[in-house]
Amino acid sequence: MDTNSVSPLPPPEAPLAMMEGEKTPPGSASGNEMPPPPDEKRYEEDSENAWNCGSWFEYMLIVILSTILLVGVLVLTLFWILFYRGGYSWSENRQLQFNLHPTLMVAGFVTLSGFSILLYRLCRCLKHIYVKLLHMFFHACAIPCVALGFLAVFESHNLSDPPKPHFYSMHTWLGLVTMGMFVLQFVIGFFSFLVLLCCENRTYKCRSTMVPIHASFGLVNFMLAIATCITGLIENERQVPGEVLMNTRNSEIEHYIVNSLGIVFVAIAIIVTVAVRRSNAPATAKVYVTERI
Template sequence: MRSVLIFYLCYLLCLGLGLACVVGVCVWNSWWRGGFAWDGSSHQFNWHPVLMVTGLVVLYGNGAVVYRIPLTWGQNKLPWKLLHAALMLLSLILSIVGLCAVFDFHNSNNTPNLYSLHSWIGIAATALFAMQWVVGMAGFLLPCSPISLRELLKPVHVWLGGSILLLSIAASISGINEKLFFALKGNQSYAMLPSEAVLGNTLGVLIVAFGLVVLKILANSEWQRPDSSPEDLAYSPVL
């Protein structure tokens, strides 16, 4: 009972931090960076941090902990598999659109692509995420997938899922820092710590805190869904 209570406290903290991250990145790019457009201007670039933080961090992290909710343990696993896959697919779509926004912005302004460490980490996280989703779909949801393959894939799937989250957090906080260095100059330089810099730094801290809570939930063996029920061990194909 105590373990379940602690889980729900952590889960509520996870939801609260995730909401704070989304609100923070939206306020930053709408209030301080001028809003949103899709015209090759800096306003188009603003979609990039919003979609990447929302998709690749917050939605991804919440999708990863769906299986850990104790209220779902006594139920058929298939609907939760579908919810997990749907959340991850939506997260992947938002991430890809976010990448399209920044690539199109760079191309419209003759700016090189993929030259920074931030971009390398971000593209690696998204590529691994896409591969993870495809393999997960084939291994855990298709009717031709045998149980022995699922048992083999599961620990790799879990480990790679946490690794992708870590890469996403690293890409996000490095991207925030890079944007603040580029955007804040003169009397409003980053070193003077203006209000925009305070918001950006706070957003980075919130993203790290969110990631740590998600990883705590994933790492606690007491909060892992039991796999001993007939519904979990039997074939549960989507088709």
């Protein structure tokens, strides 16, 4: 038989190799060249899963309670200072200048920061970039409140006769730690989640790594602010003996107002923690509220 009359068959490995090559598109073998999904897709899982009546009830309850508590604690502080502490001043009266300290600290560290944290829970119909900008705006508004509140108490101690020492109590030390963490959080958040968006795809992994760290330390910073406010109320109560407070009707009412402020601070800590850590999405969803930063 002539071997040149029959063409040899190709080896069996060749078609398999060609088929495998056709199945794999060029440039997608490792999967690293595919761009990450944009931030707007973070809400897709929640939007695909319809809320039931219980989820809507929980959402509305958190919105109403958090708004009442965060605004109410500032209103109660203003009422306390205006009607029982003589109002406000700057440099003319040491005690009235000190009154700026609790009001501005509550406004910056509790009310504005609390709303800034809850934005990721409350503003579910806005685009993610808008929520980021609002989050930064509320924190930016809190900075001058904190700075002026710190300056007010610092100068009021210097104006005392004799001058009071600085940074001697637990309240002052907690305040320093809270302010330091607040500034650090703002700087890291500004550069990590706004400036790095100019090269979004290349910095996606870095930002996704920073998300749980930033969210966790933000909640810790808020809890430190609540603890600082409560220790400040305790320090204020210890400055005047209890027997003196109960001598007049106004002093007795002021005592109850201060205690009510402490209870409201505890309620705010509870509602903000529950709102941030709770998600209405089903168990199959992979994006949670604390990751939407």
